Amino acid sequence: MKKFIQKTVAGVSALAMTAALSATAVPAFADEYEAVQAQNFVDSFVDENENAIAQYCVENCESLDEAAELMELYEEGCALRVAEQTNDAISTESSNDHHINGAYYSGTNVASTPHRVVLFEMNTAAAMKGSIQITWNHGLVSCDPIKNTKDGFKSEKTHSLHAFFETNEETGEEYLDINGRIKNTTGAVSLMCRFGIDVFPKATSEAAVLSAFVLDARGMFSTNGKDSNFELHTYALGDFDHNGVVDAADASYMLELITYHKISFSYDSYNASISSSVCVLAADATEDGVVDLADVQYVNNHKVS
Structure with a gap:
């Protein structure tokens, strides 16, 4: 686990952190204190999927505050995905497999981030x-x-x-x-x-x-x-679900991708190998050849309000 830079847990209470230790802990035990804080933060997520993603964020973020921010982003994205399911946009969904009833290319939206041809x-x-x-x-x-x-x-x-x-x-x-x-x-x-x-x-x-x-x-x-x-296909950087909008839903899918190292997107009447490949290309928003937390932060910085 990376050493946490920050000693406080600002904003973590909003994510239902169940056990907070005293802020007056002895400085000599600061590392141990931070590790306990981090574990309490992860344990506050009882859902198995959220717990795994929180663990990934804790292990790879520079601070617990950053991990908390990304988990807020993840929960926001999951709420958007539930709304899409309600509108019959997604018919079946698991942590790694998603089927989209809608068109592969949005006929109503165009993302504001840079586009690529592949x-x-x-x-x-x-x-x-x-x-x-x-x-x-x-x-x-x-x-x-x-x-x-x-x-x-x-x-x-x-x-x-x-x-x-x-x-x-x-x-x-x-x-x-x-x-x-x-x-x-x-x-x-x-x-x-x-x-x-x-x-x-x-x-x-x-x-x-x-x-x-x-x-x-x-x-x-x-x-x-x-x-x-x-x-020939086109995509926008950060638009993981290829719907023409870069938002928290994209960040939530990307957090699942980097946590589980696998995710599949299929669309009605479209080649699943193509759609999954384009989604992963779009996920590498920083275009450094690796999908990681920097790409999630890119989406967070460029998402529509």
Whole structure:
């Protein structure tokens, strides 16, 4: 357990802390005192799921105050999820498995956090080479992953892909040419690459953001006799449940993900492997390759009020 920086438990009483020790404990026993405080805090959550998440927060936060803040965020998120279930948005739910009755892409909301485009290969047994061309609606989104180094084009290490801006000589239309080799891998789907985009006000929903893009993979050819198809998807940083709103519900799902190391999201008439993969990508809001408490704090700092 990390040593707690703070000696008080401000705000913890709001989370039903059942046993608080005297604030006048002897300084020589400060570490032991803090450990008892932390354990009392964890024990105050009788629900097995909440207890496990509280334990994770206590072990990984810098202070007990921070752990208490994240547990308040988690409880707020769970309340939002109950409201969604009441509205028949979620039909079945466990700590690791969630089924959404609604559409995979929201037709009414668009998240305010930065958006990303991601490409998947659907048959991981196939080895491919060639090029994929992507065009987009310039009135809805702006795509410049070559010049934008912060949100630039990122090819997964498994593959060898490069991106170039090209212009159709006949129409003058700009497009992104992604070319190179895609190796055969294991798993349900293979993440190929991703890059950042800017979303304009005319794109009033996540569905509209996705509709702005057209993918042409006719330039891809198999090198091992096994063909594949490709899918383009979009997501917003921190929007774990992919509903176009970054809120406490996303933080609660992410806390469950990092506590249990597994979570599955499936949607009606949508590939569960894709939806779960996109959810995890969105959960890495800091884009450091790891989903952790920093990503939960990102959601806390950017959530809608």
